[in-house]
Amino acid sequence: MSETVKTPETIRITADSGPPKRGRAIALGIAAAVVILLGAGTAVATALNSGEQRTTSSVATGTPAPQLRLGYFGNVTHAPALVGVQNGLIAGTLKDAGTNSLTTQVFNAGPAAIEALNAGAIDAAYVGPNPAINSFVQSHGESVSVIAGAAAGGAQLVVQPGITGPEQLKGKVLATPQLGGTQDVALRAYLASKGLKTTPNGGGDVTINPTENAQTLKLFQDGKLDGAWLPEPWASRLVLQAGAKVLVDEKDLWDGSGTGKPGEFPTTILIVNKTFAAQHPQTVEALLKGHVAAVDWLSRATPAQKASTVNAALKAAAGSELPADVIERALGNITFTTDPLAGAYPKLLADGVTAGVTKTADLHGLFDLRALNALSGQAKVSAAGLGQD
Template sequence: MRSILTGAAVLAGGALLAAGCSSGGSSSSAAAGGTSSAGGSAPVTVRLGYLANITHAPALIGVKNGYFAKQLGSAGTLKTTVYTSGTQETTAILAGQIDAAYVGPNPAINAWQKSNGTAIKVISGAATGGASVVVKPGITSAAQLKGQSLATPSLGNTQDVAVRYWLKQQGLATSTTGGGDVAIKPTAPNSASVLEFKSGQIAGGSEPSPYDVEMVQAGGKVLLKEPGVTTVLMVTQPFLKAHPDIVVDLLKANLESIDYIKSNPAAAATAANDELAAYTGKPLKSSVLTPAFSEITFTADPDAVSFDADAQQAKAVGLLDSADLTGIFDLAPLNALLSAAGQASVSDG
């Protein structure tokens, strides 16, 4: 079952989240952590969130190619919800509306901090790279952005934090309300930022793939390539505790998607694009899809060092109270799978 949650739907208020409804009109009767019968024979409902971004290709491919369904088998039923930003996913996680999500590091960090370390665990990486600050061609330095507006996916998301921190390093102030030397304008969906850039309403944006590529093809230039982890897979702690075997199934599907991308990149790009089109209404042009995929490294390594840097940056720009991430990772199930496959383990620090 699929549903799409738009920015307007999330911002409509807690009543919508409490009802478990999406903009597509579907609703979930599953309790937090999934459902099972008294005898334990009914499949667990796994409520998975992700974004309609190429940086979330492992999720898109896992759904399109049936990897999640295959790995869950008769033990679980997948229900997916597509969000327009990781900030929305954090809201859904904390409201008990989804059990697992592909998100950027900063939304995961926000969920961790807002719950005092009780809500989530990061269990795997998914993608590194694939985000850029793209600006008008005449802009060649940060100084030329003074007095200009830049779009980001949402306040406090990974690209939002990255551009605010970079601007601060260049001596330019921002504020959460759009003030300061450079006005940061959280805009959803990402495609709206591309349209605003084309029409000249903004000077550029800090966007994930494929939207950074679309801005470049609309005449923009890359002013900054944002390094580090872009997408991870997180689960709620109650779900992890109640259904550890189901979590392993999610990890298997994630690894299968990543392996497919590495072994069949062209076919993987097509699969991701087909699934993306199911939500956006149209596929990406090949001229966008190919460079969008090529700027991303798909990997199960969540890059803990990069995670720490993201937290430090969010704190530096006033979007996080504490950068202490002790305990945010649970990589033991992932490393067990990697070891069984003869692959190197990943580190939580």
């Protein structure tokens, strides 16, 4: 399965059309990650100002947007997006609210999606929590709101079979999907807890190379990587297709402090550009309705139904399906939920500070769960004092 970034023009879905078609891939390098981590403030301000100029007439009253531009990844951890797009759940609820066009863009990792969101190229995105935190901190709370959870769990540190403990990682070369991404922060924080230093530029006791997931698989198979901290299905692909062993299952590092749910940690959340949300609350509510429907379907479907539907969506979004054993293992490691597990975010921020990719900040205002909690039949989820619910 290739790792691609698709431009909005390459995948266009109206409420009456079928699944997206595959388009031109655009490689994103480490430079994009550095921009979003270290210099996003200007891009955010520009995007916000341009958004205000485009739709000043709708700010006062709030109107449905003519289209929604949505970003997500071709990963199993993004199954609510995959299913919501593939099965027309999101397009259907958007149409009912007066938003007749859904445009989607497929990314490889969170920092690139955040850069597109802050630059005004997309309006909402499924991402990992740490890139959302980074954007919120860099913009002083002006860029994004977390409006729902999507997936919990589904990330592991997998290594070459000869590595049996963290002490053997010194001097090794590991990979993560992108600098500053959720798995990148988790790995750096874990290594720090074991007394192993890393730096964002690849220095320290352990070398961490931000690498696209498909390339990580090939490099691991060729013996050029000692391990990687990856989301599903890539952890399962390295285990089942490349002979990797699990050194750390991230769920074992979460004892429930802050969330009350031992073993659960946020992997994928749904965020929206704050300016867009203020201008088009009806469209955001419609997006949430489609999202909740997708999560509900994933929660009720049989394993076979989930595997078949998610595989079809992966083929549409990323070009290929997964082997049966890989998707079965991957889906078994993930909990799909609308709860963003807000109580985990102080630790996620602290881990980002430890990793050297963000700074200490006040996260109050990051969450706006009011529209989610107002939906009929939706169990109330908490913002843990970090926003409105």
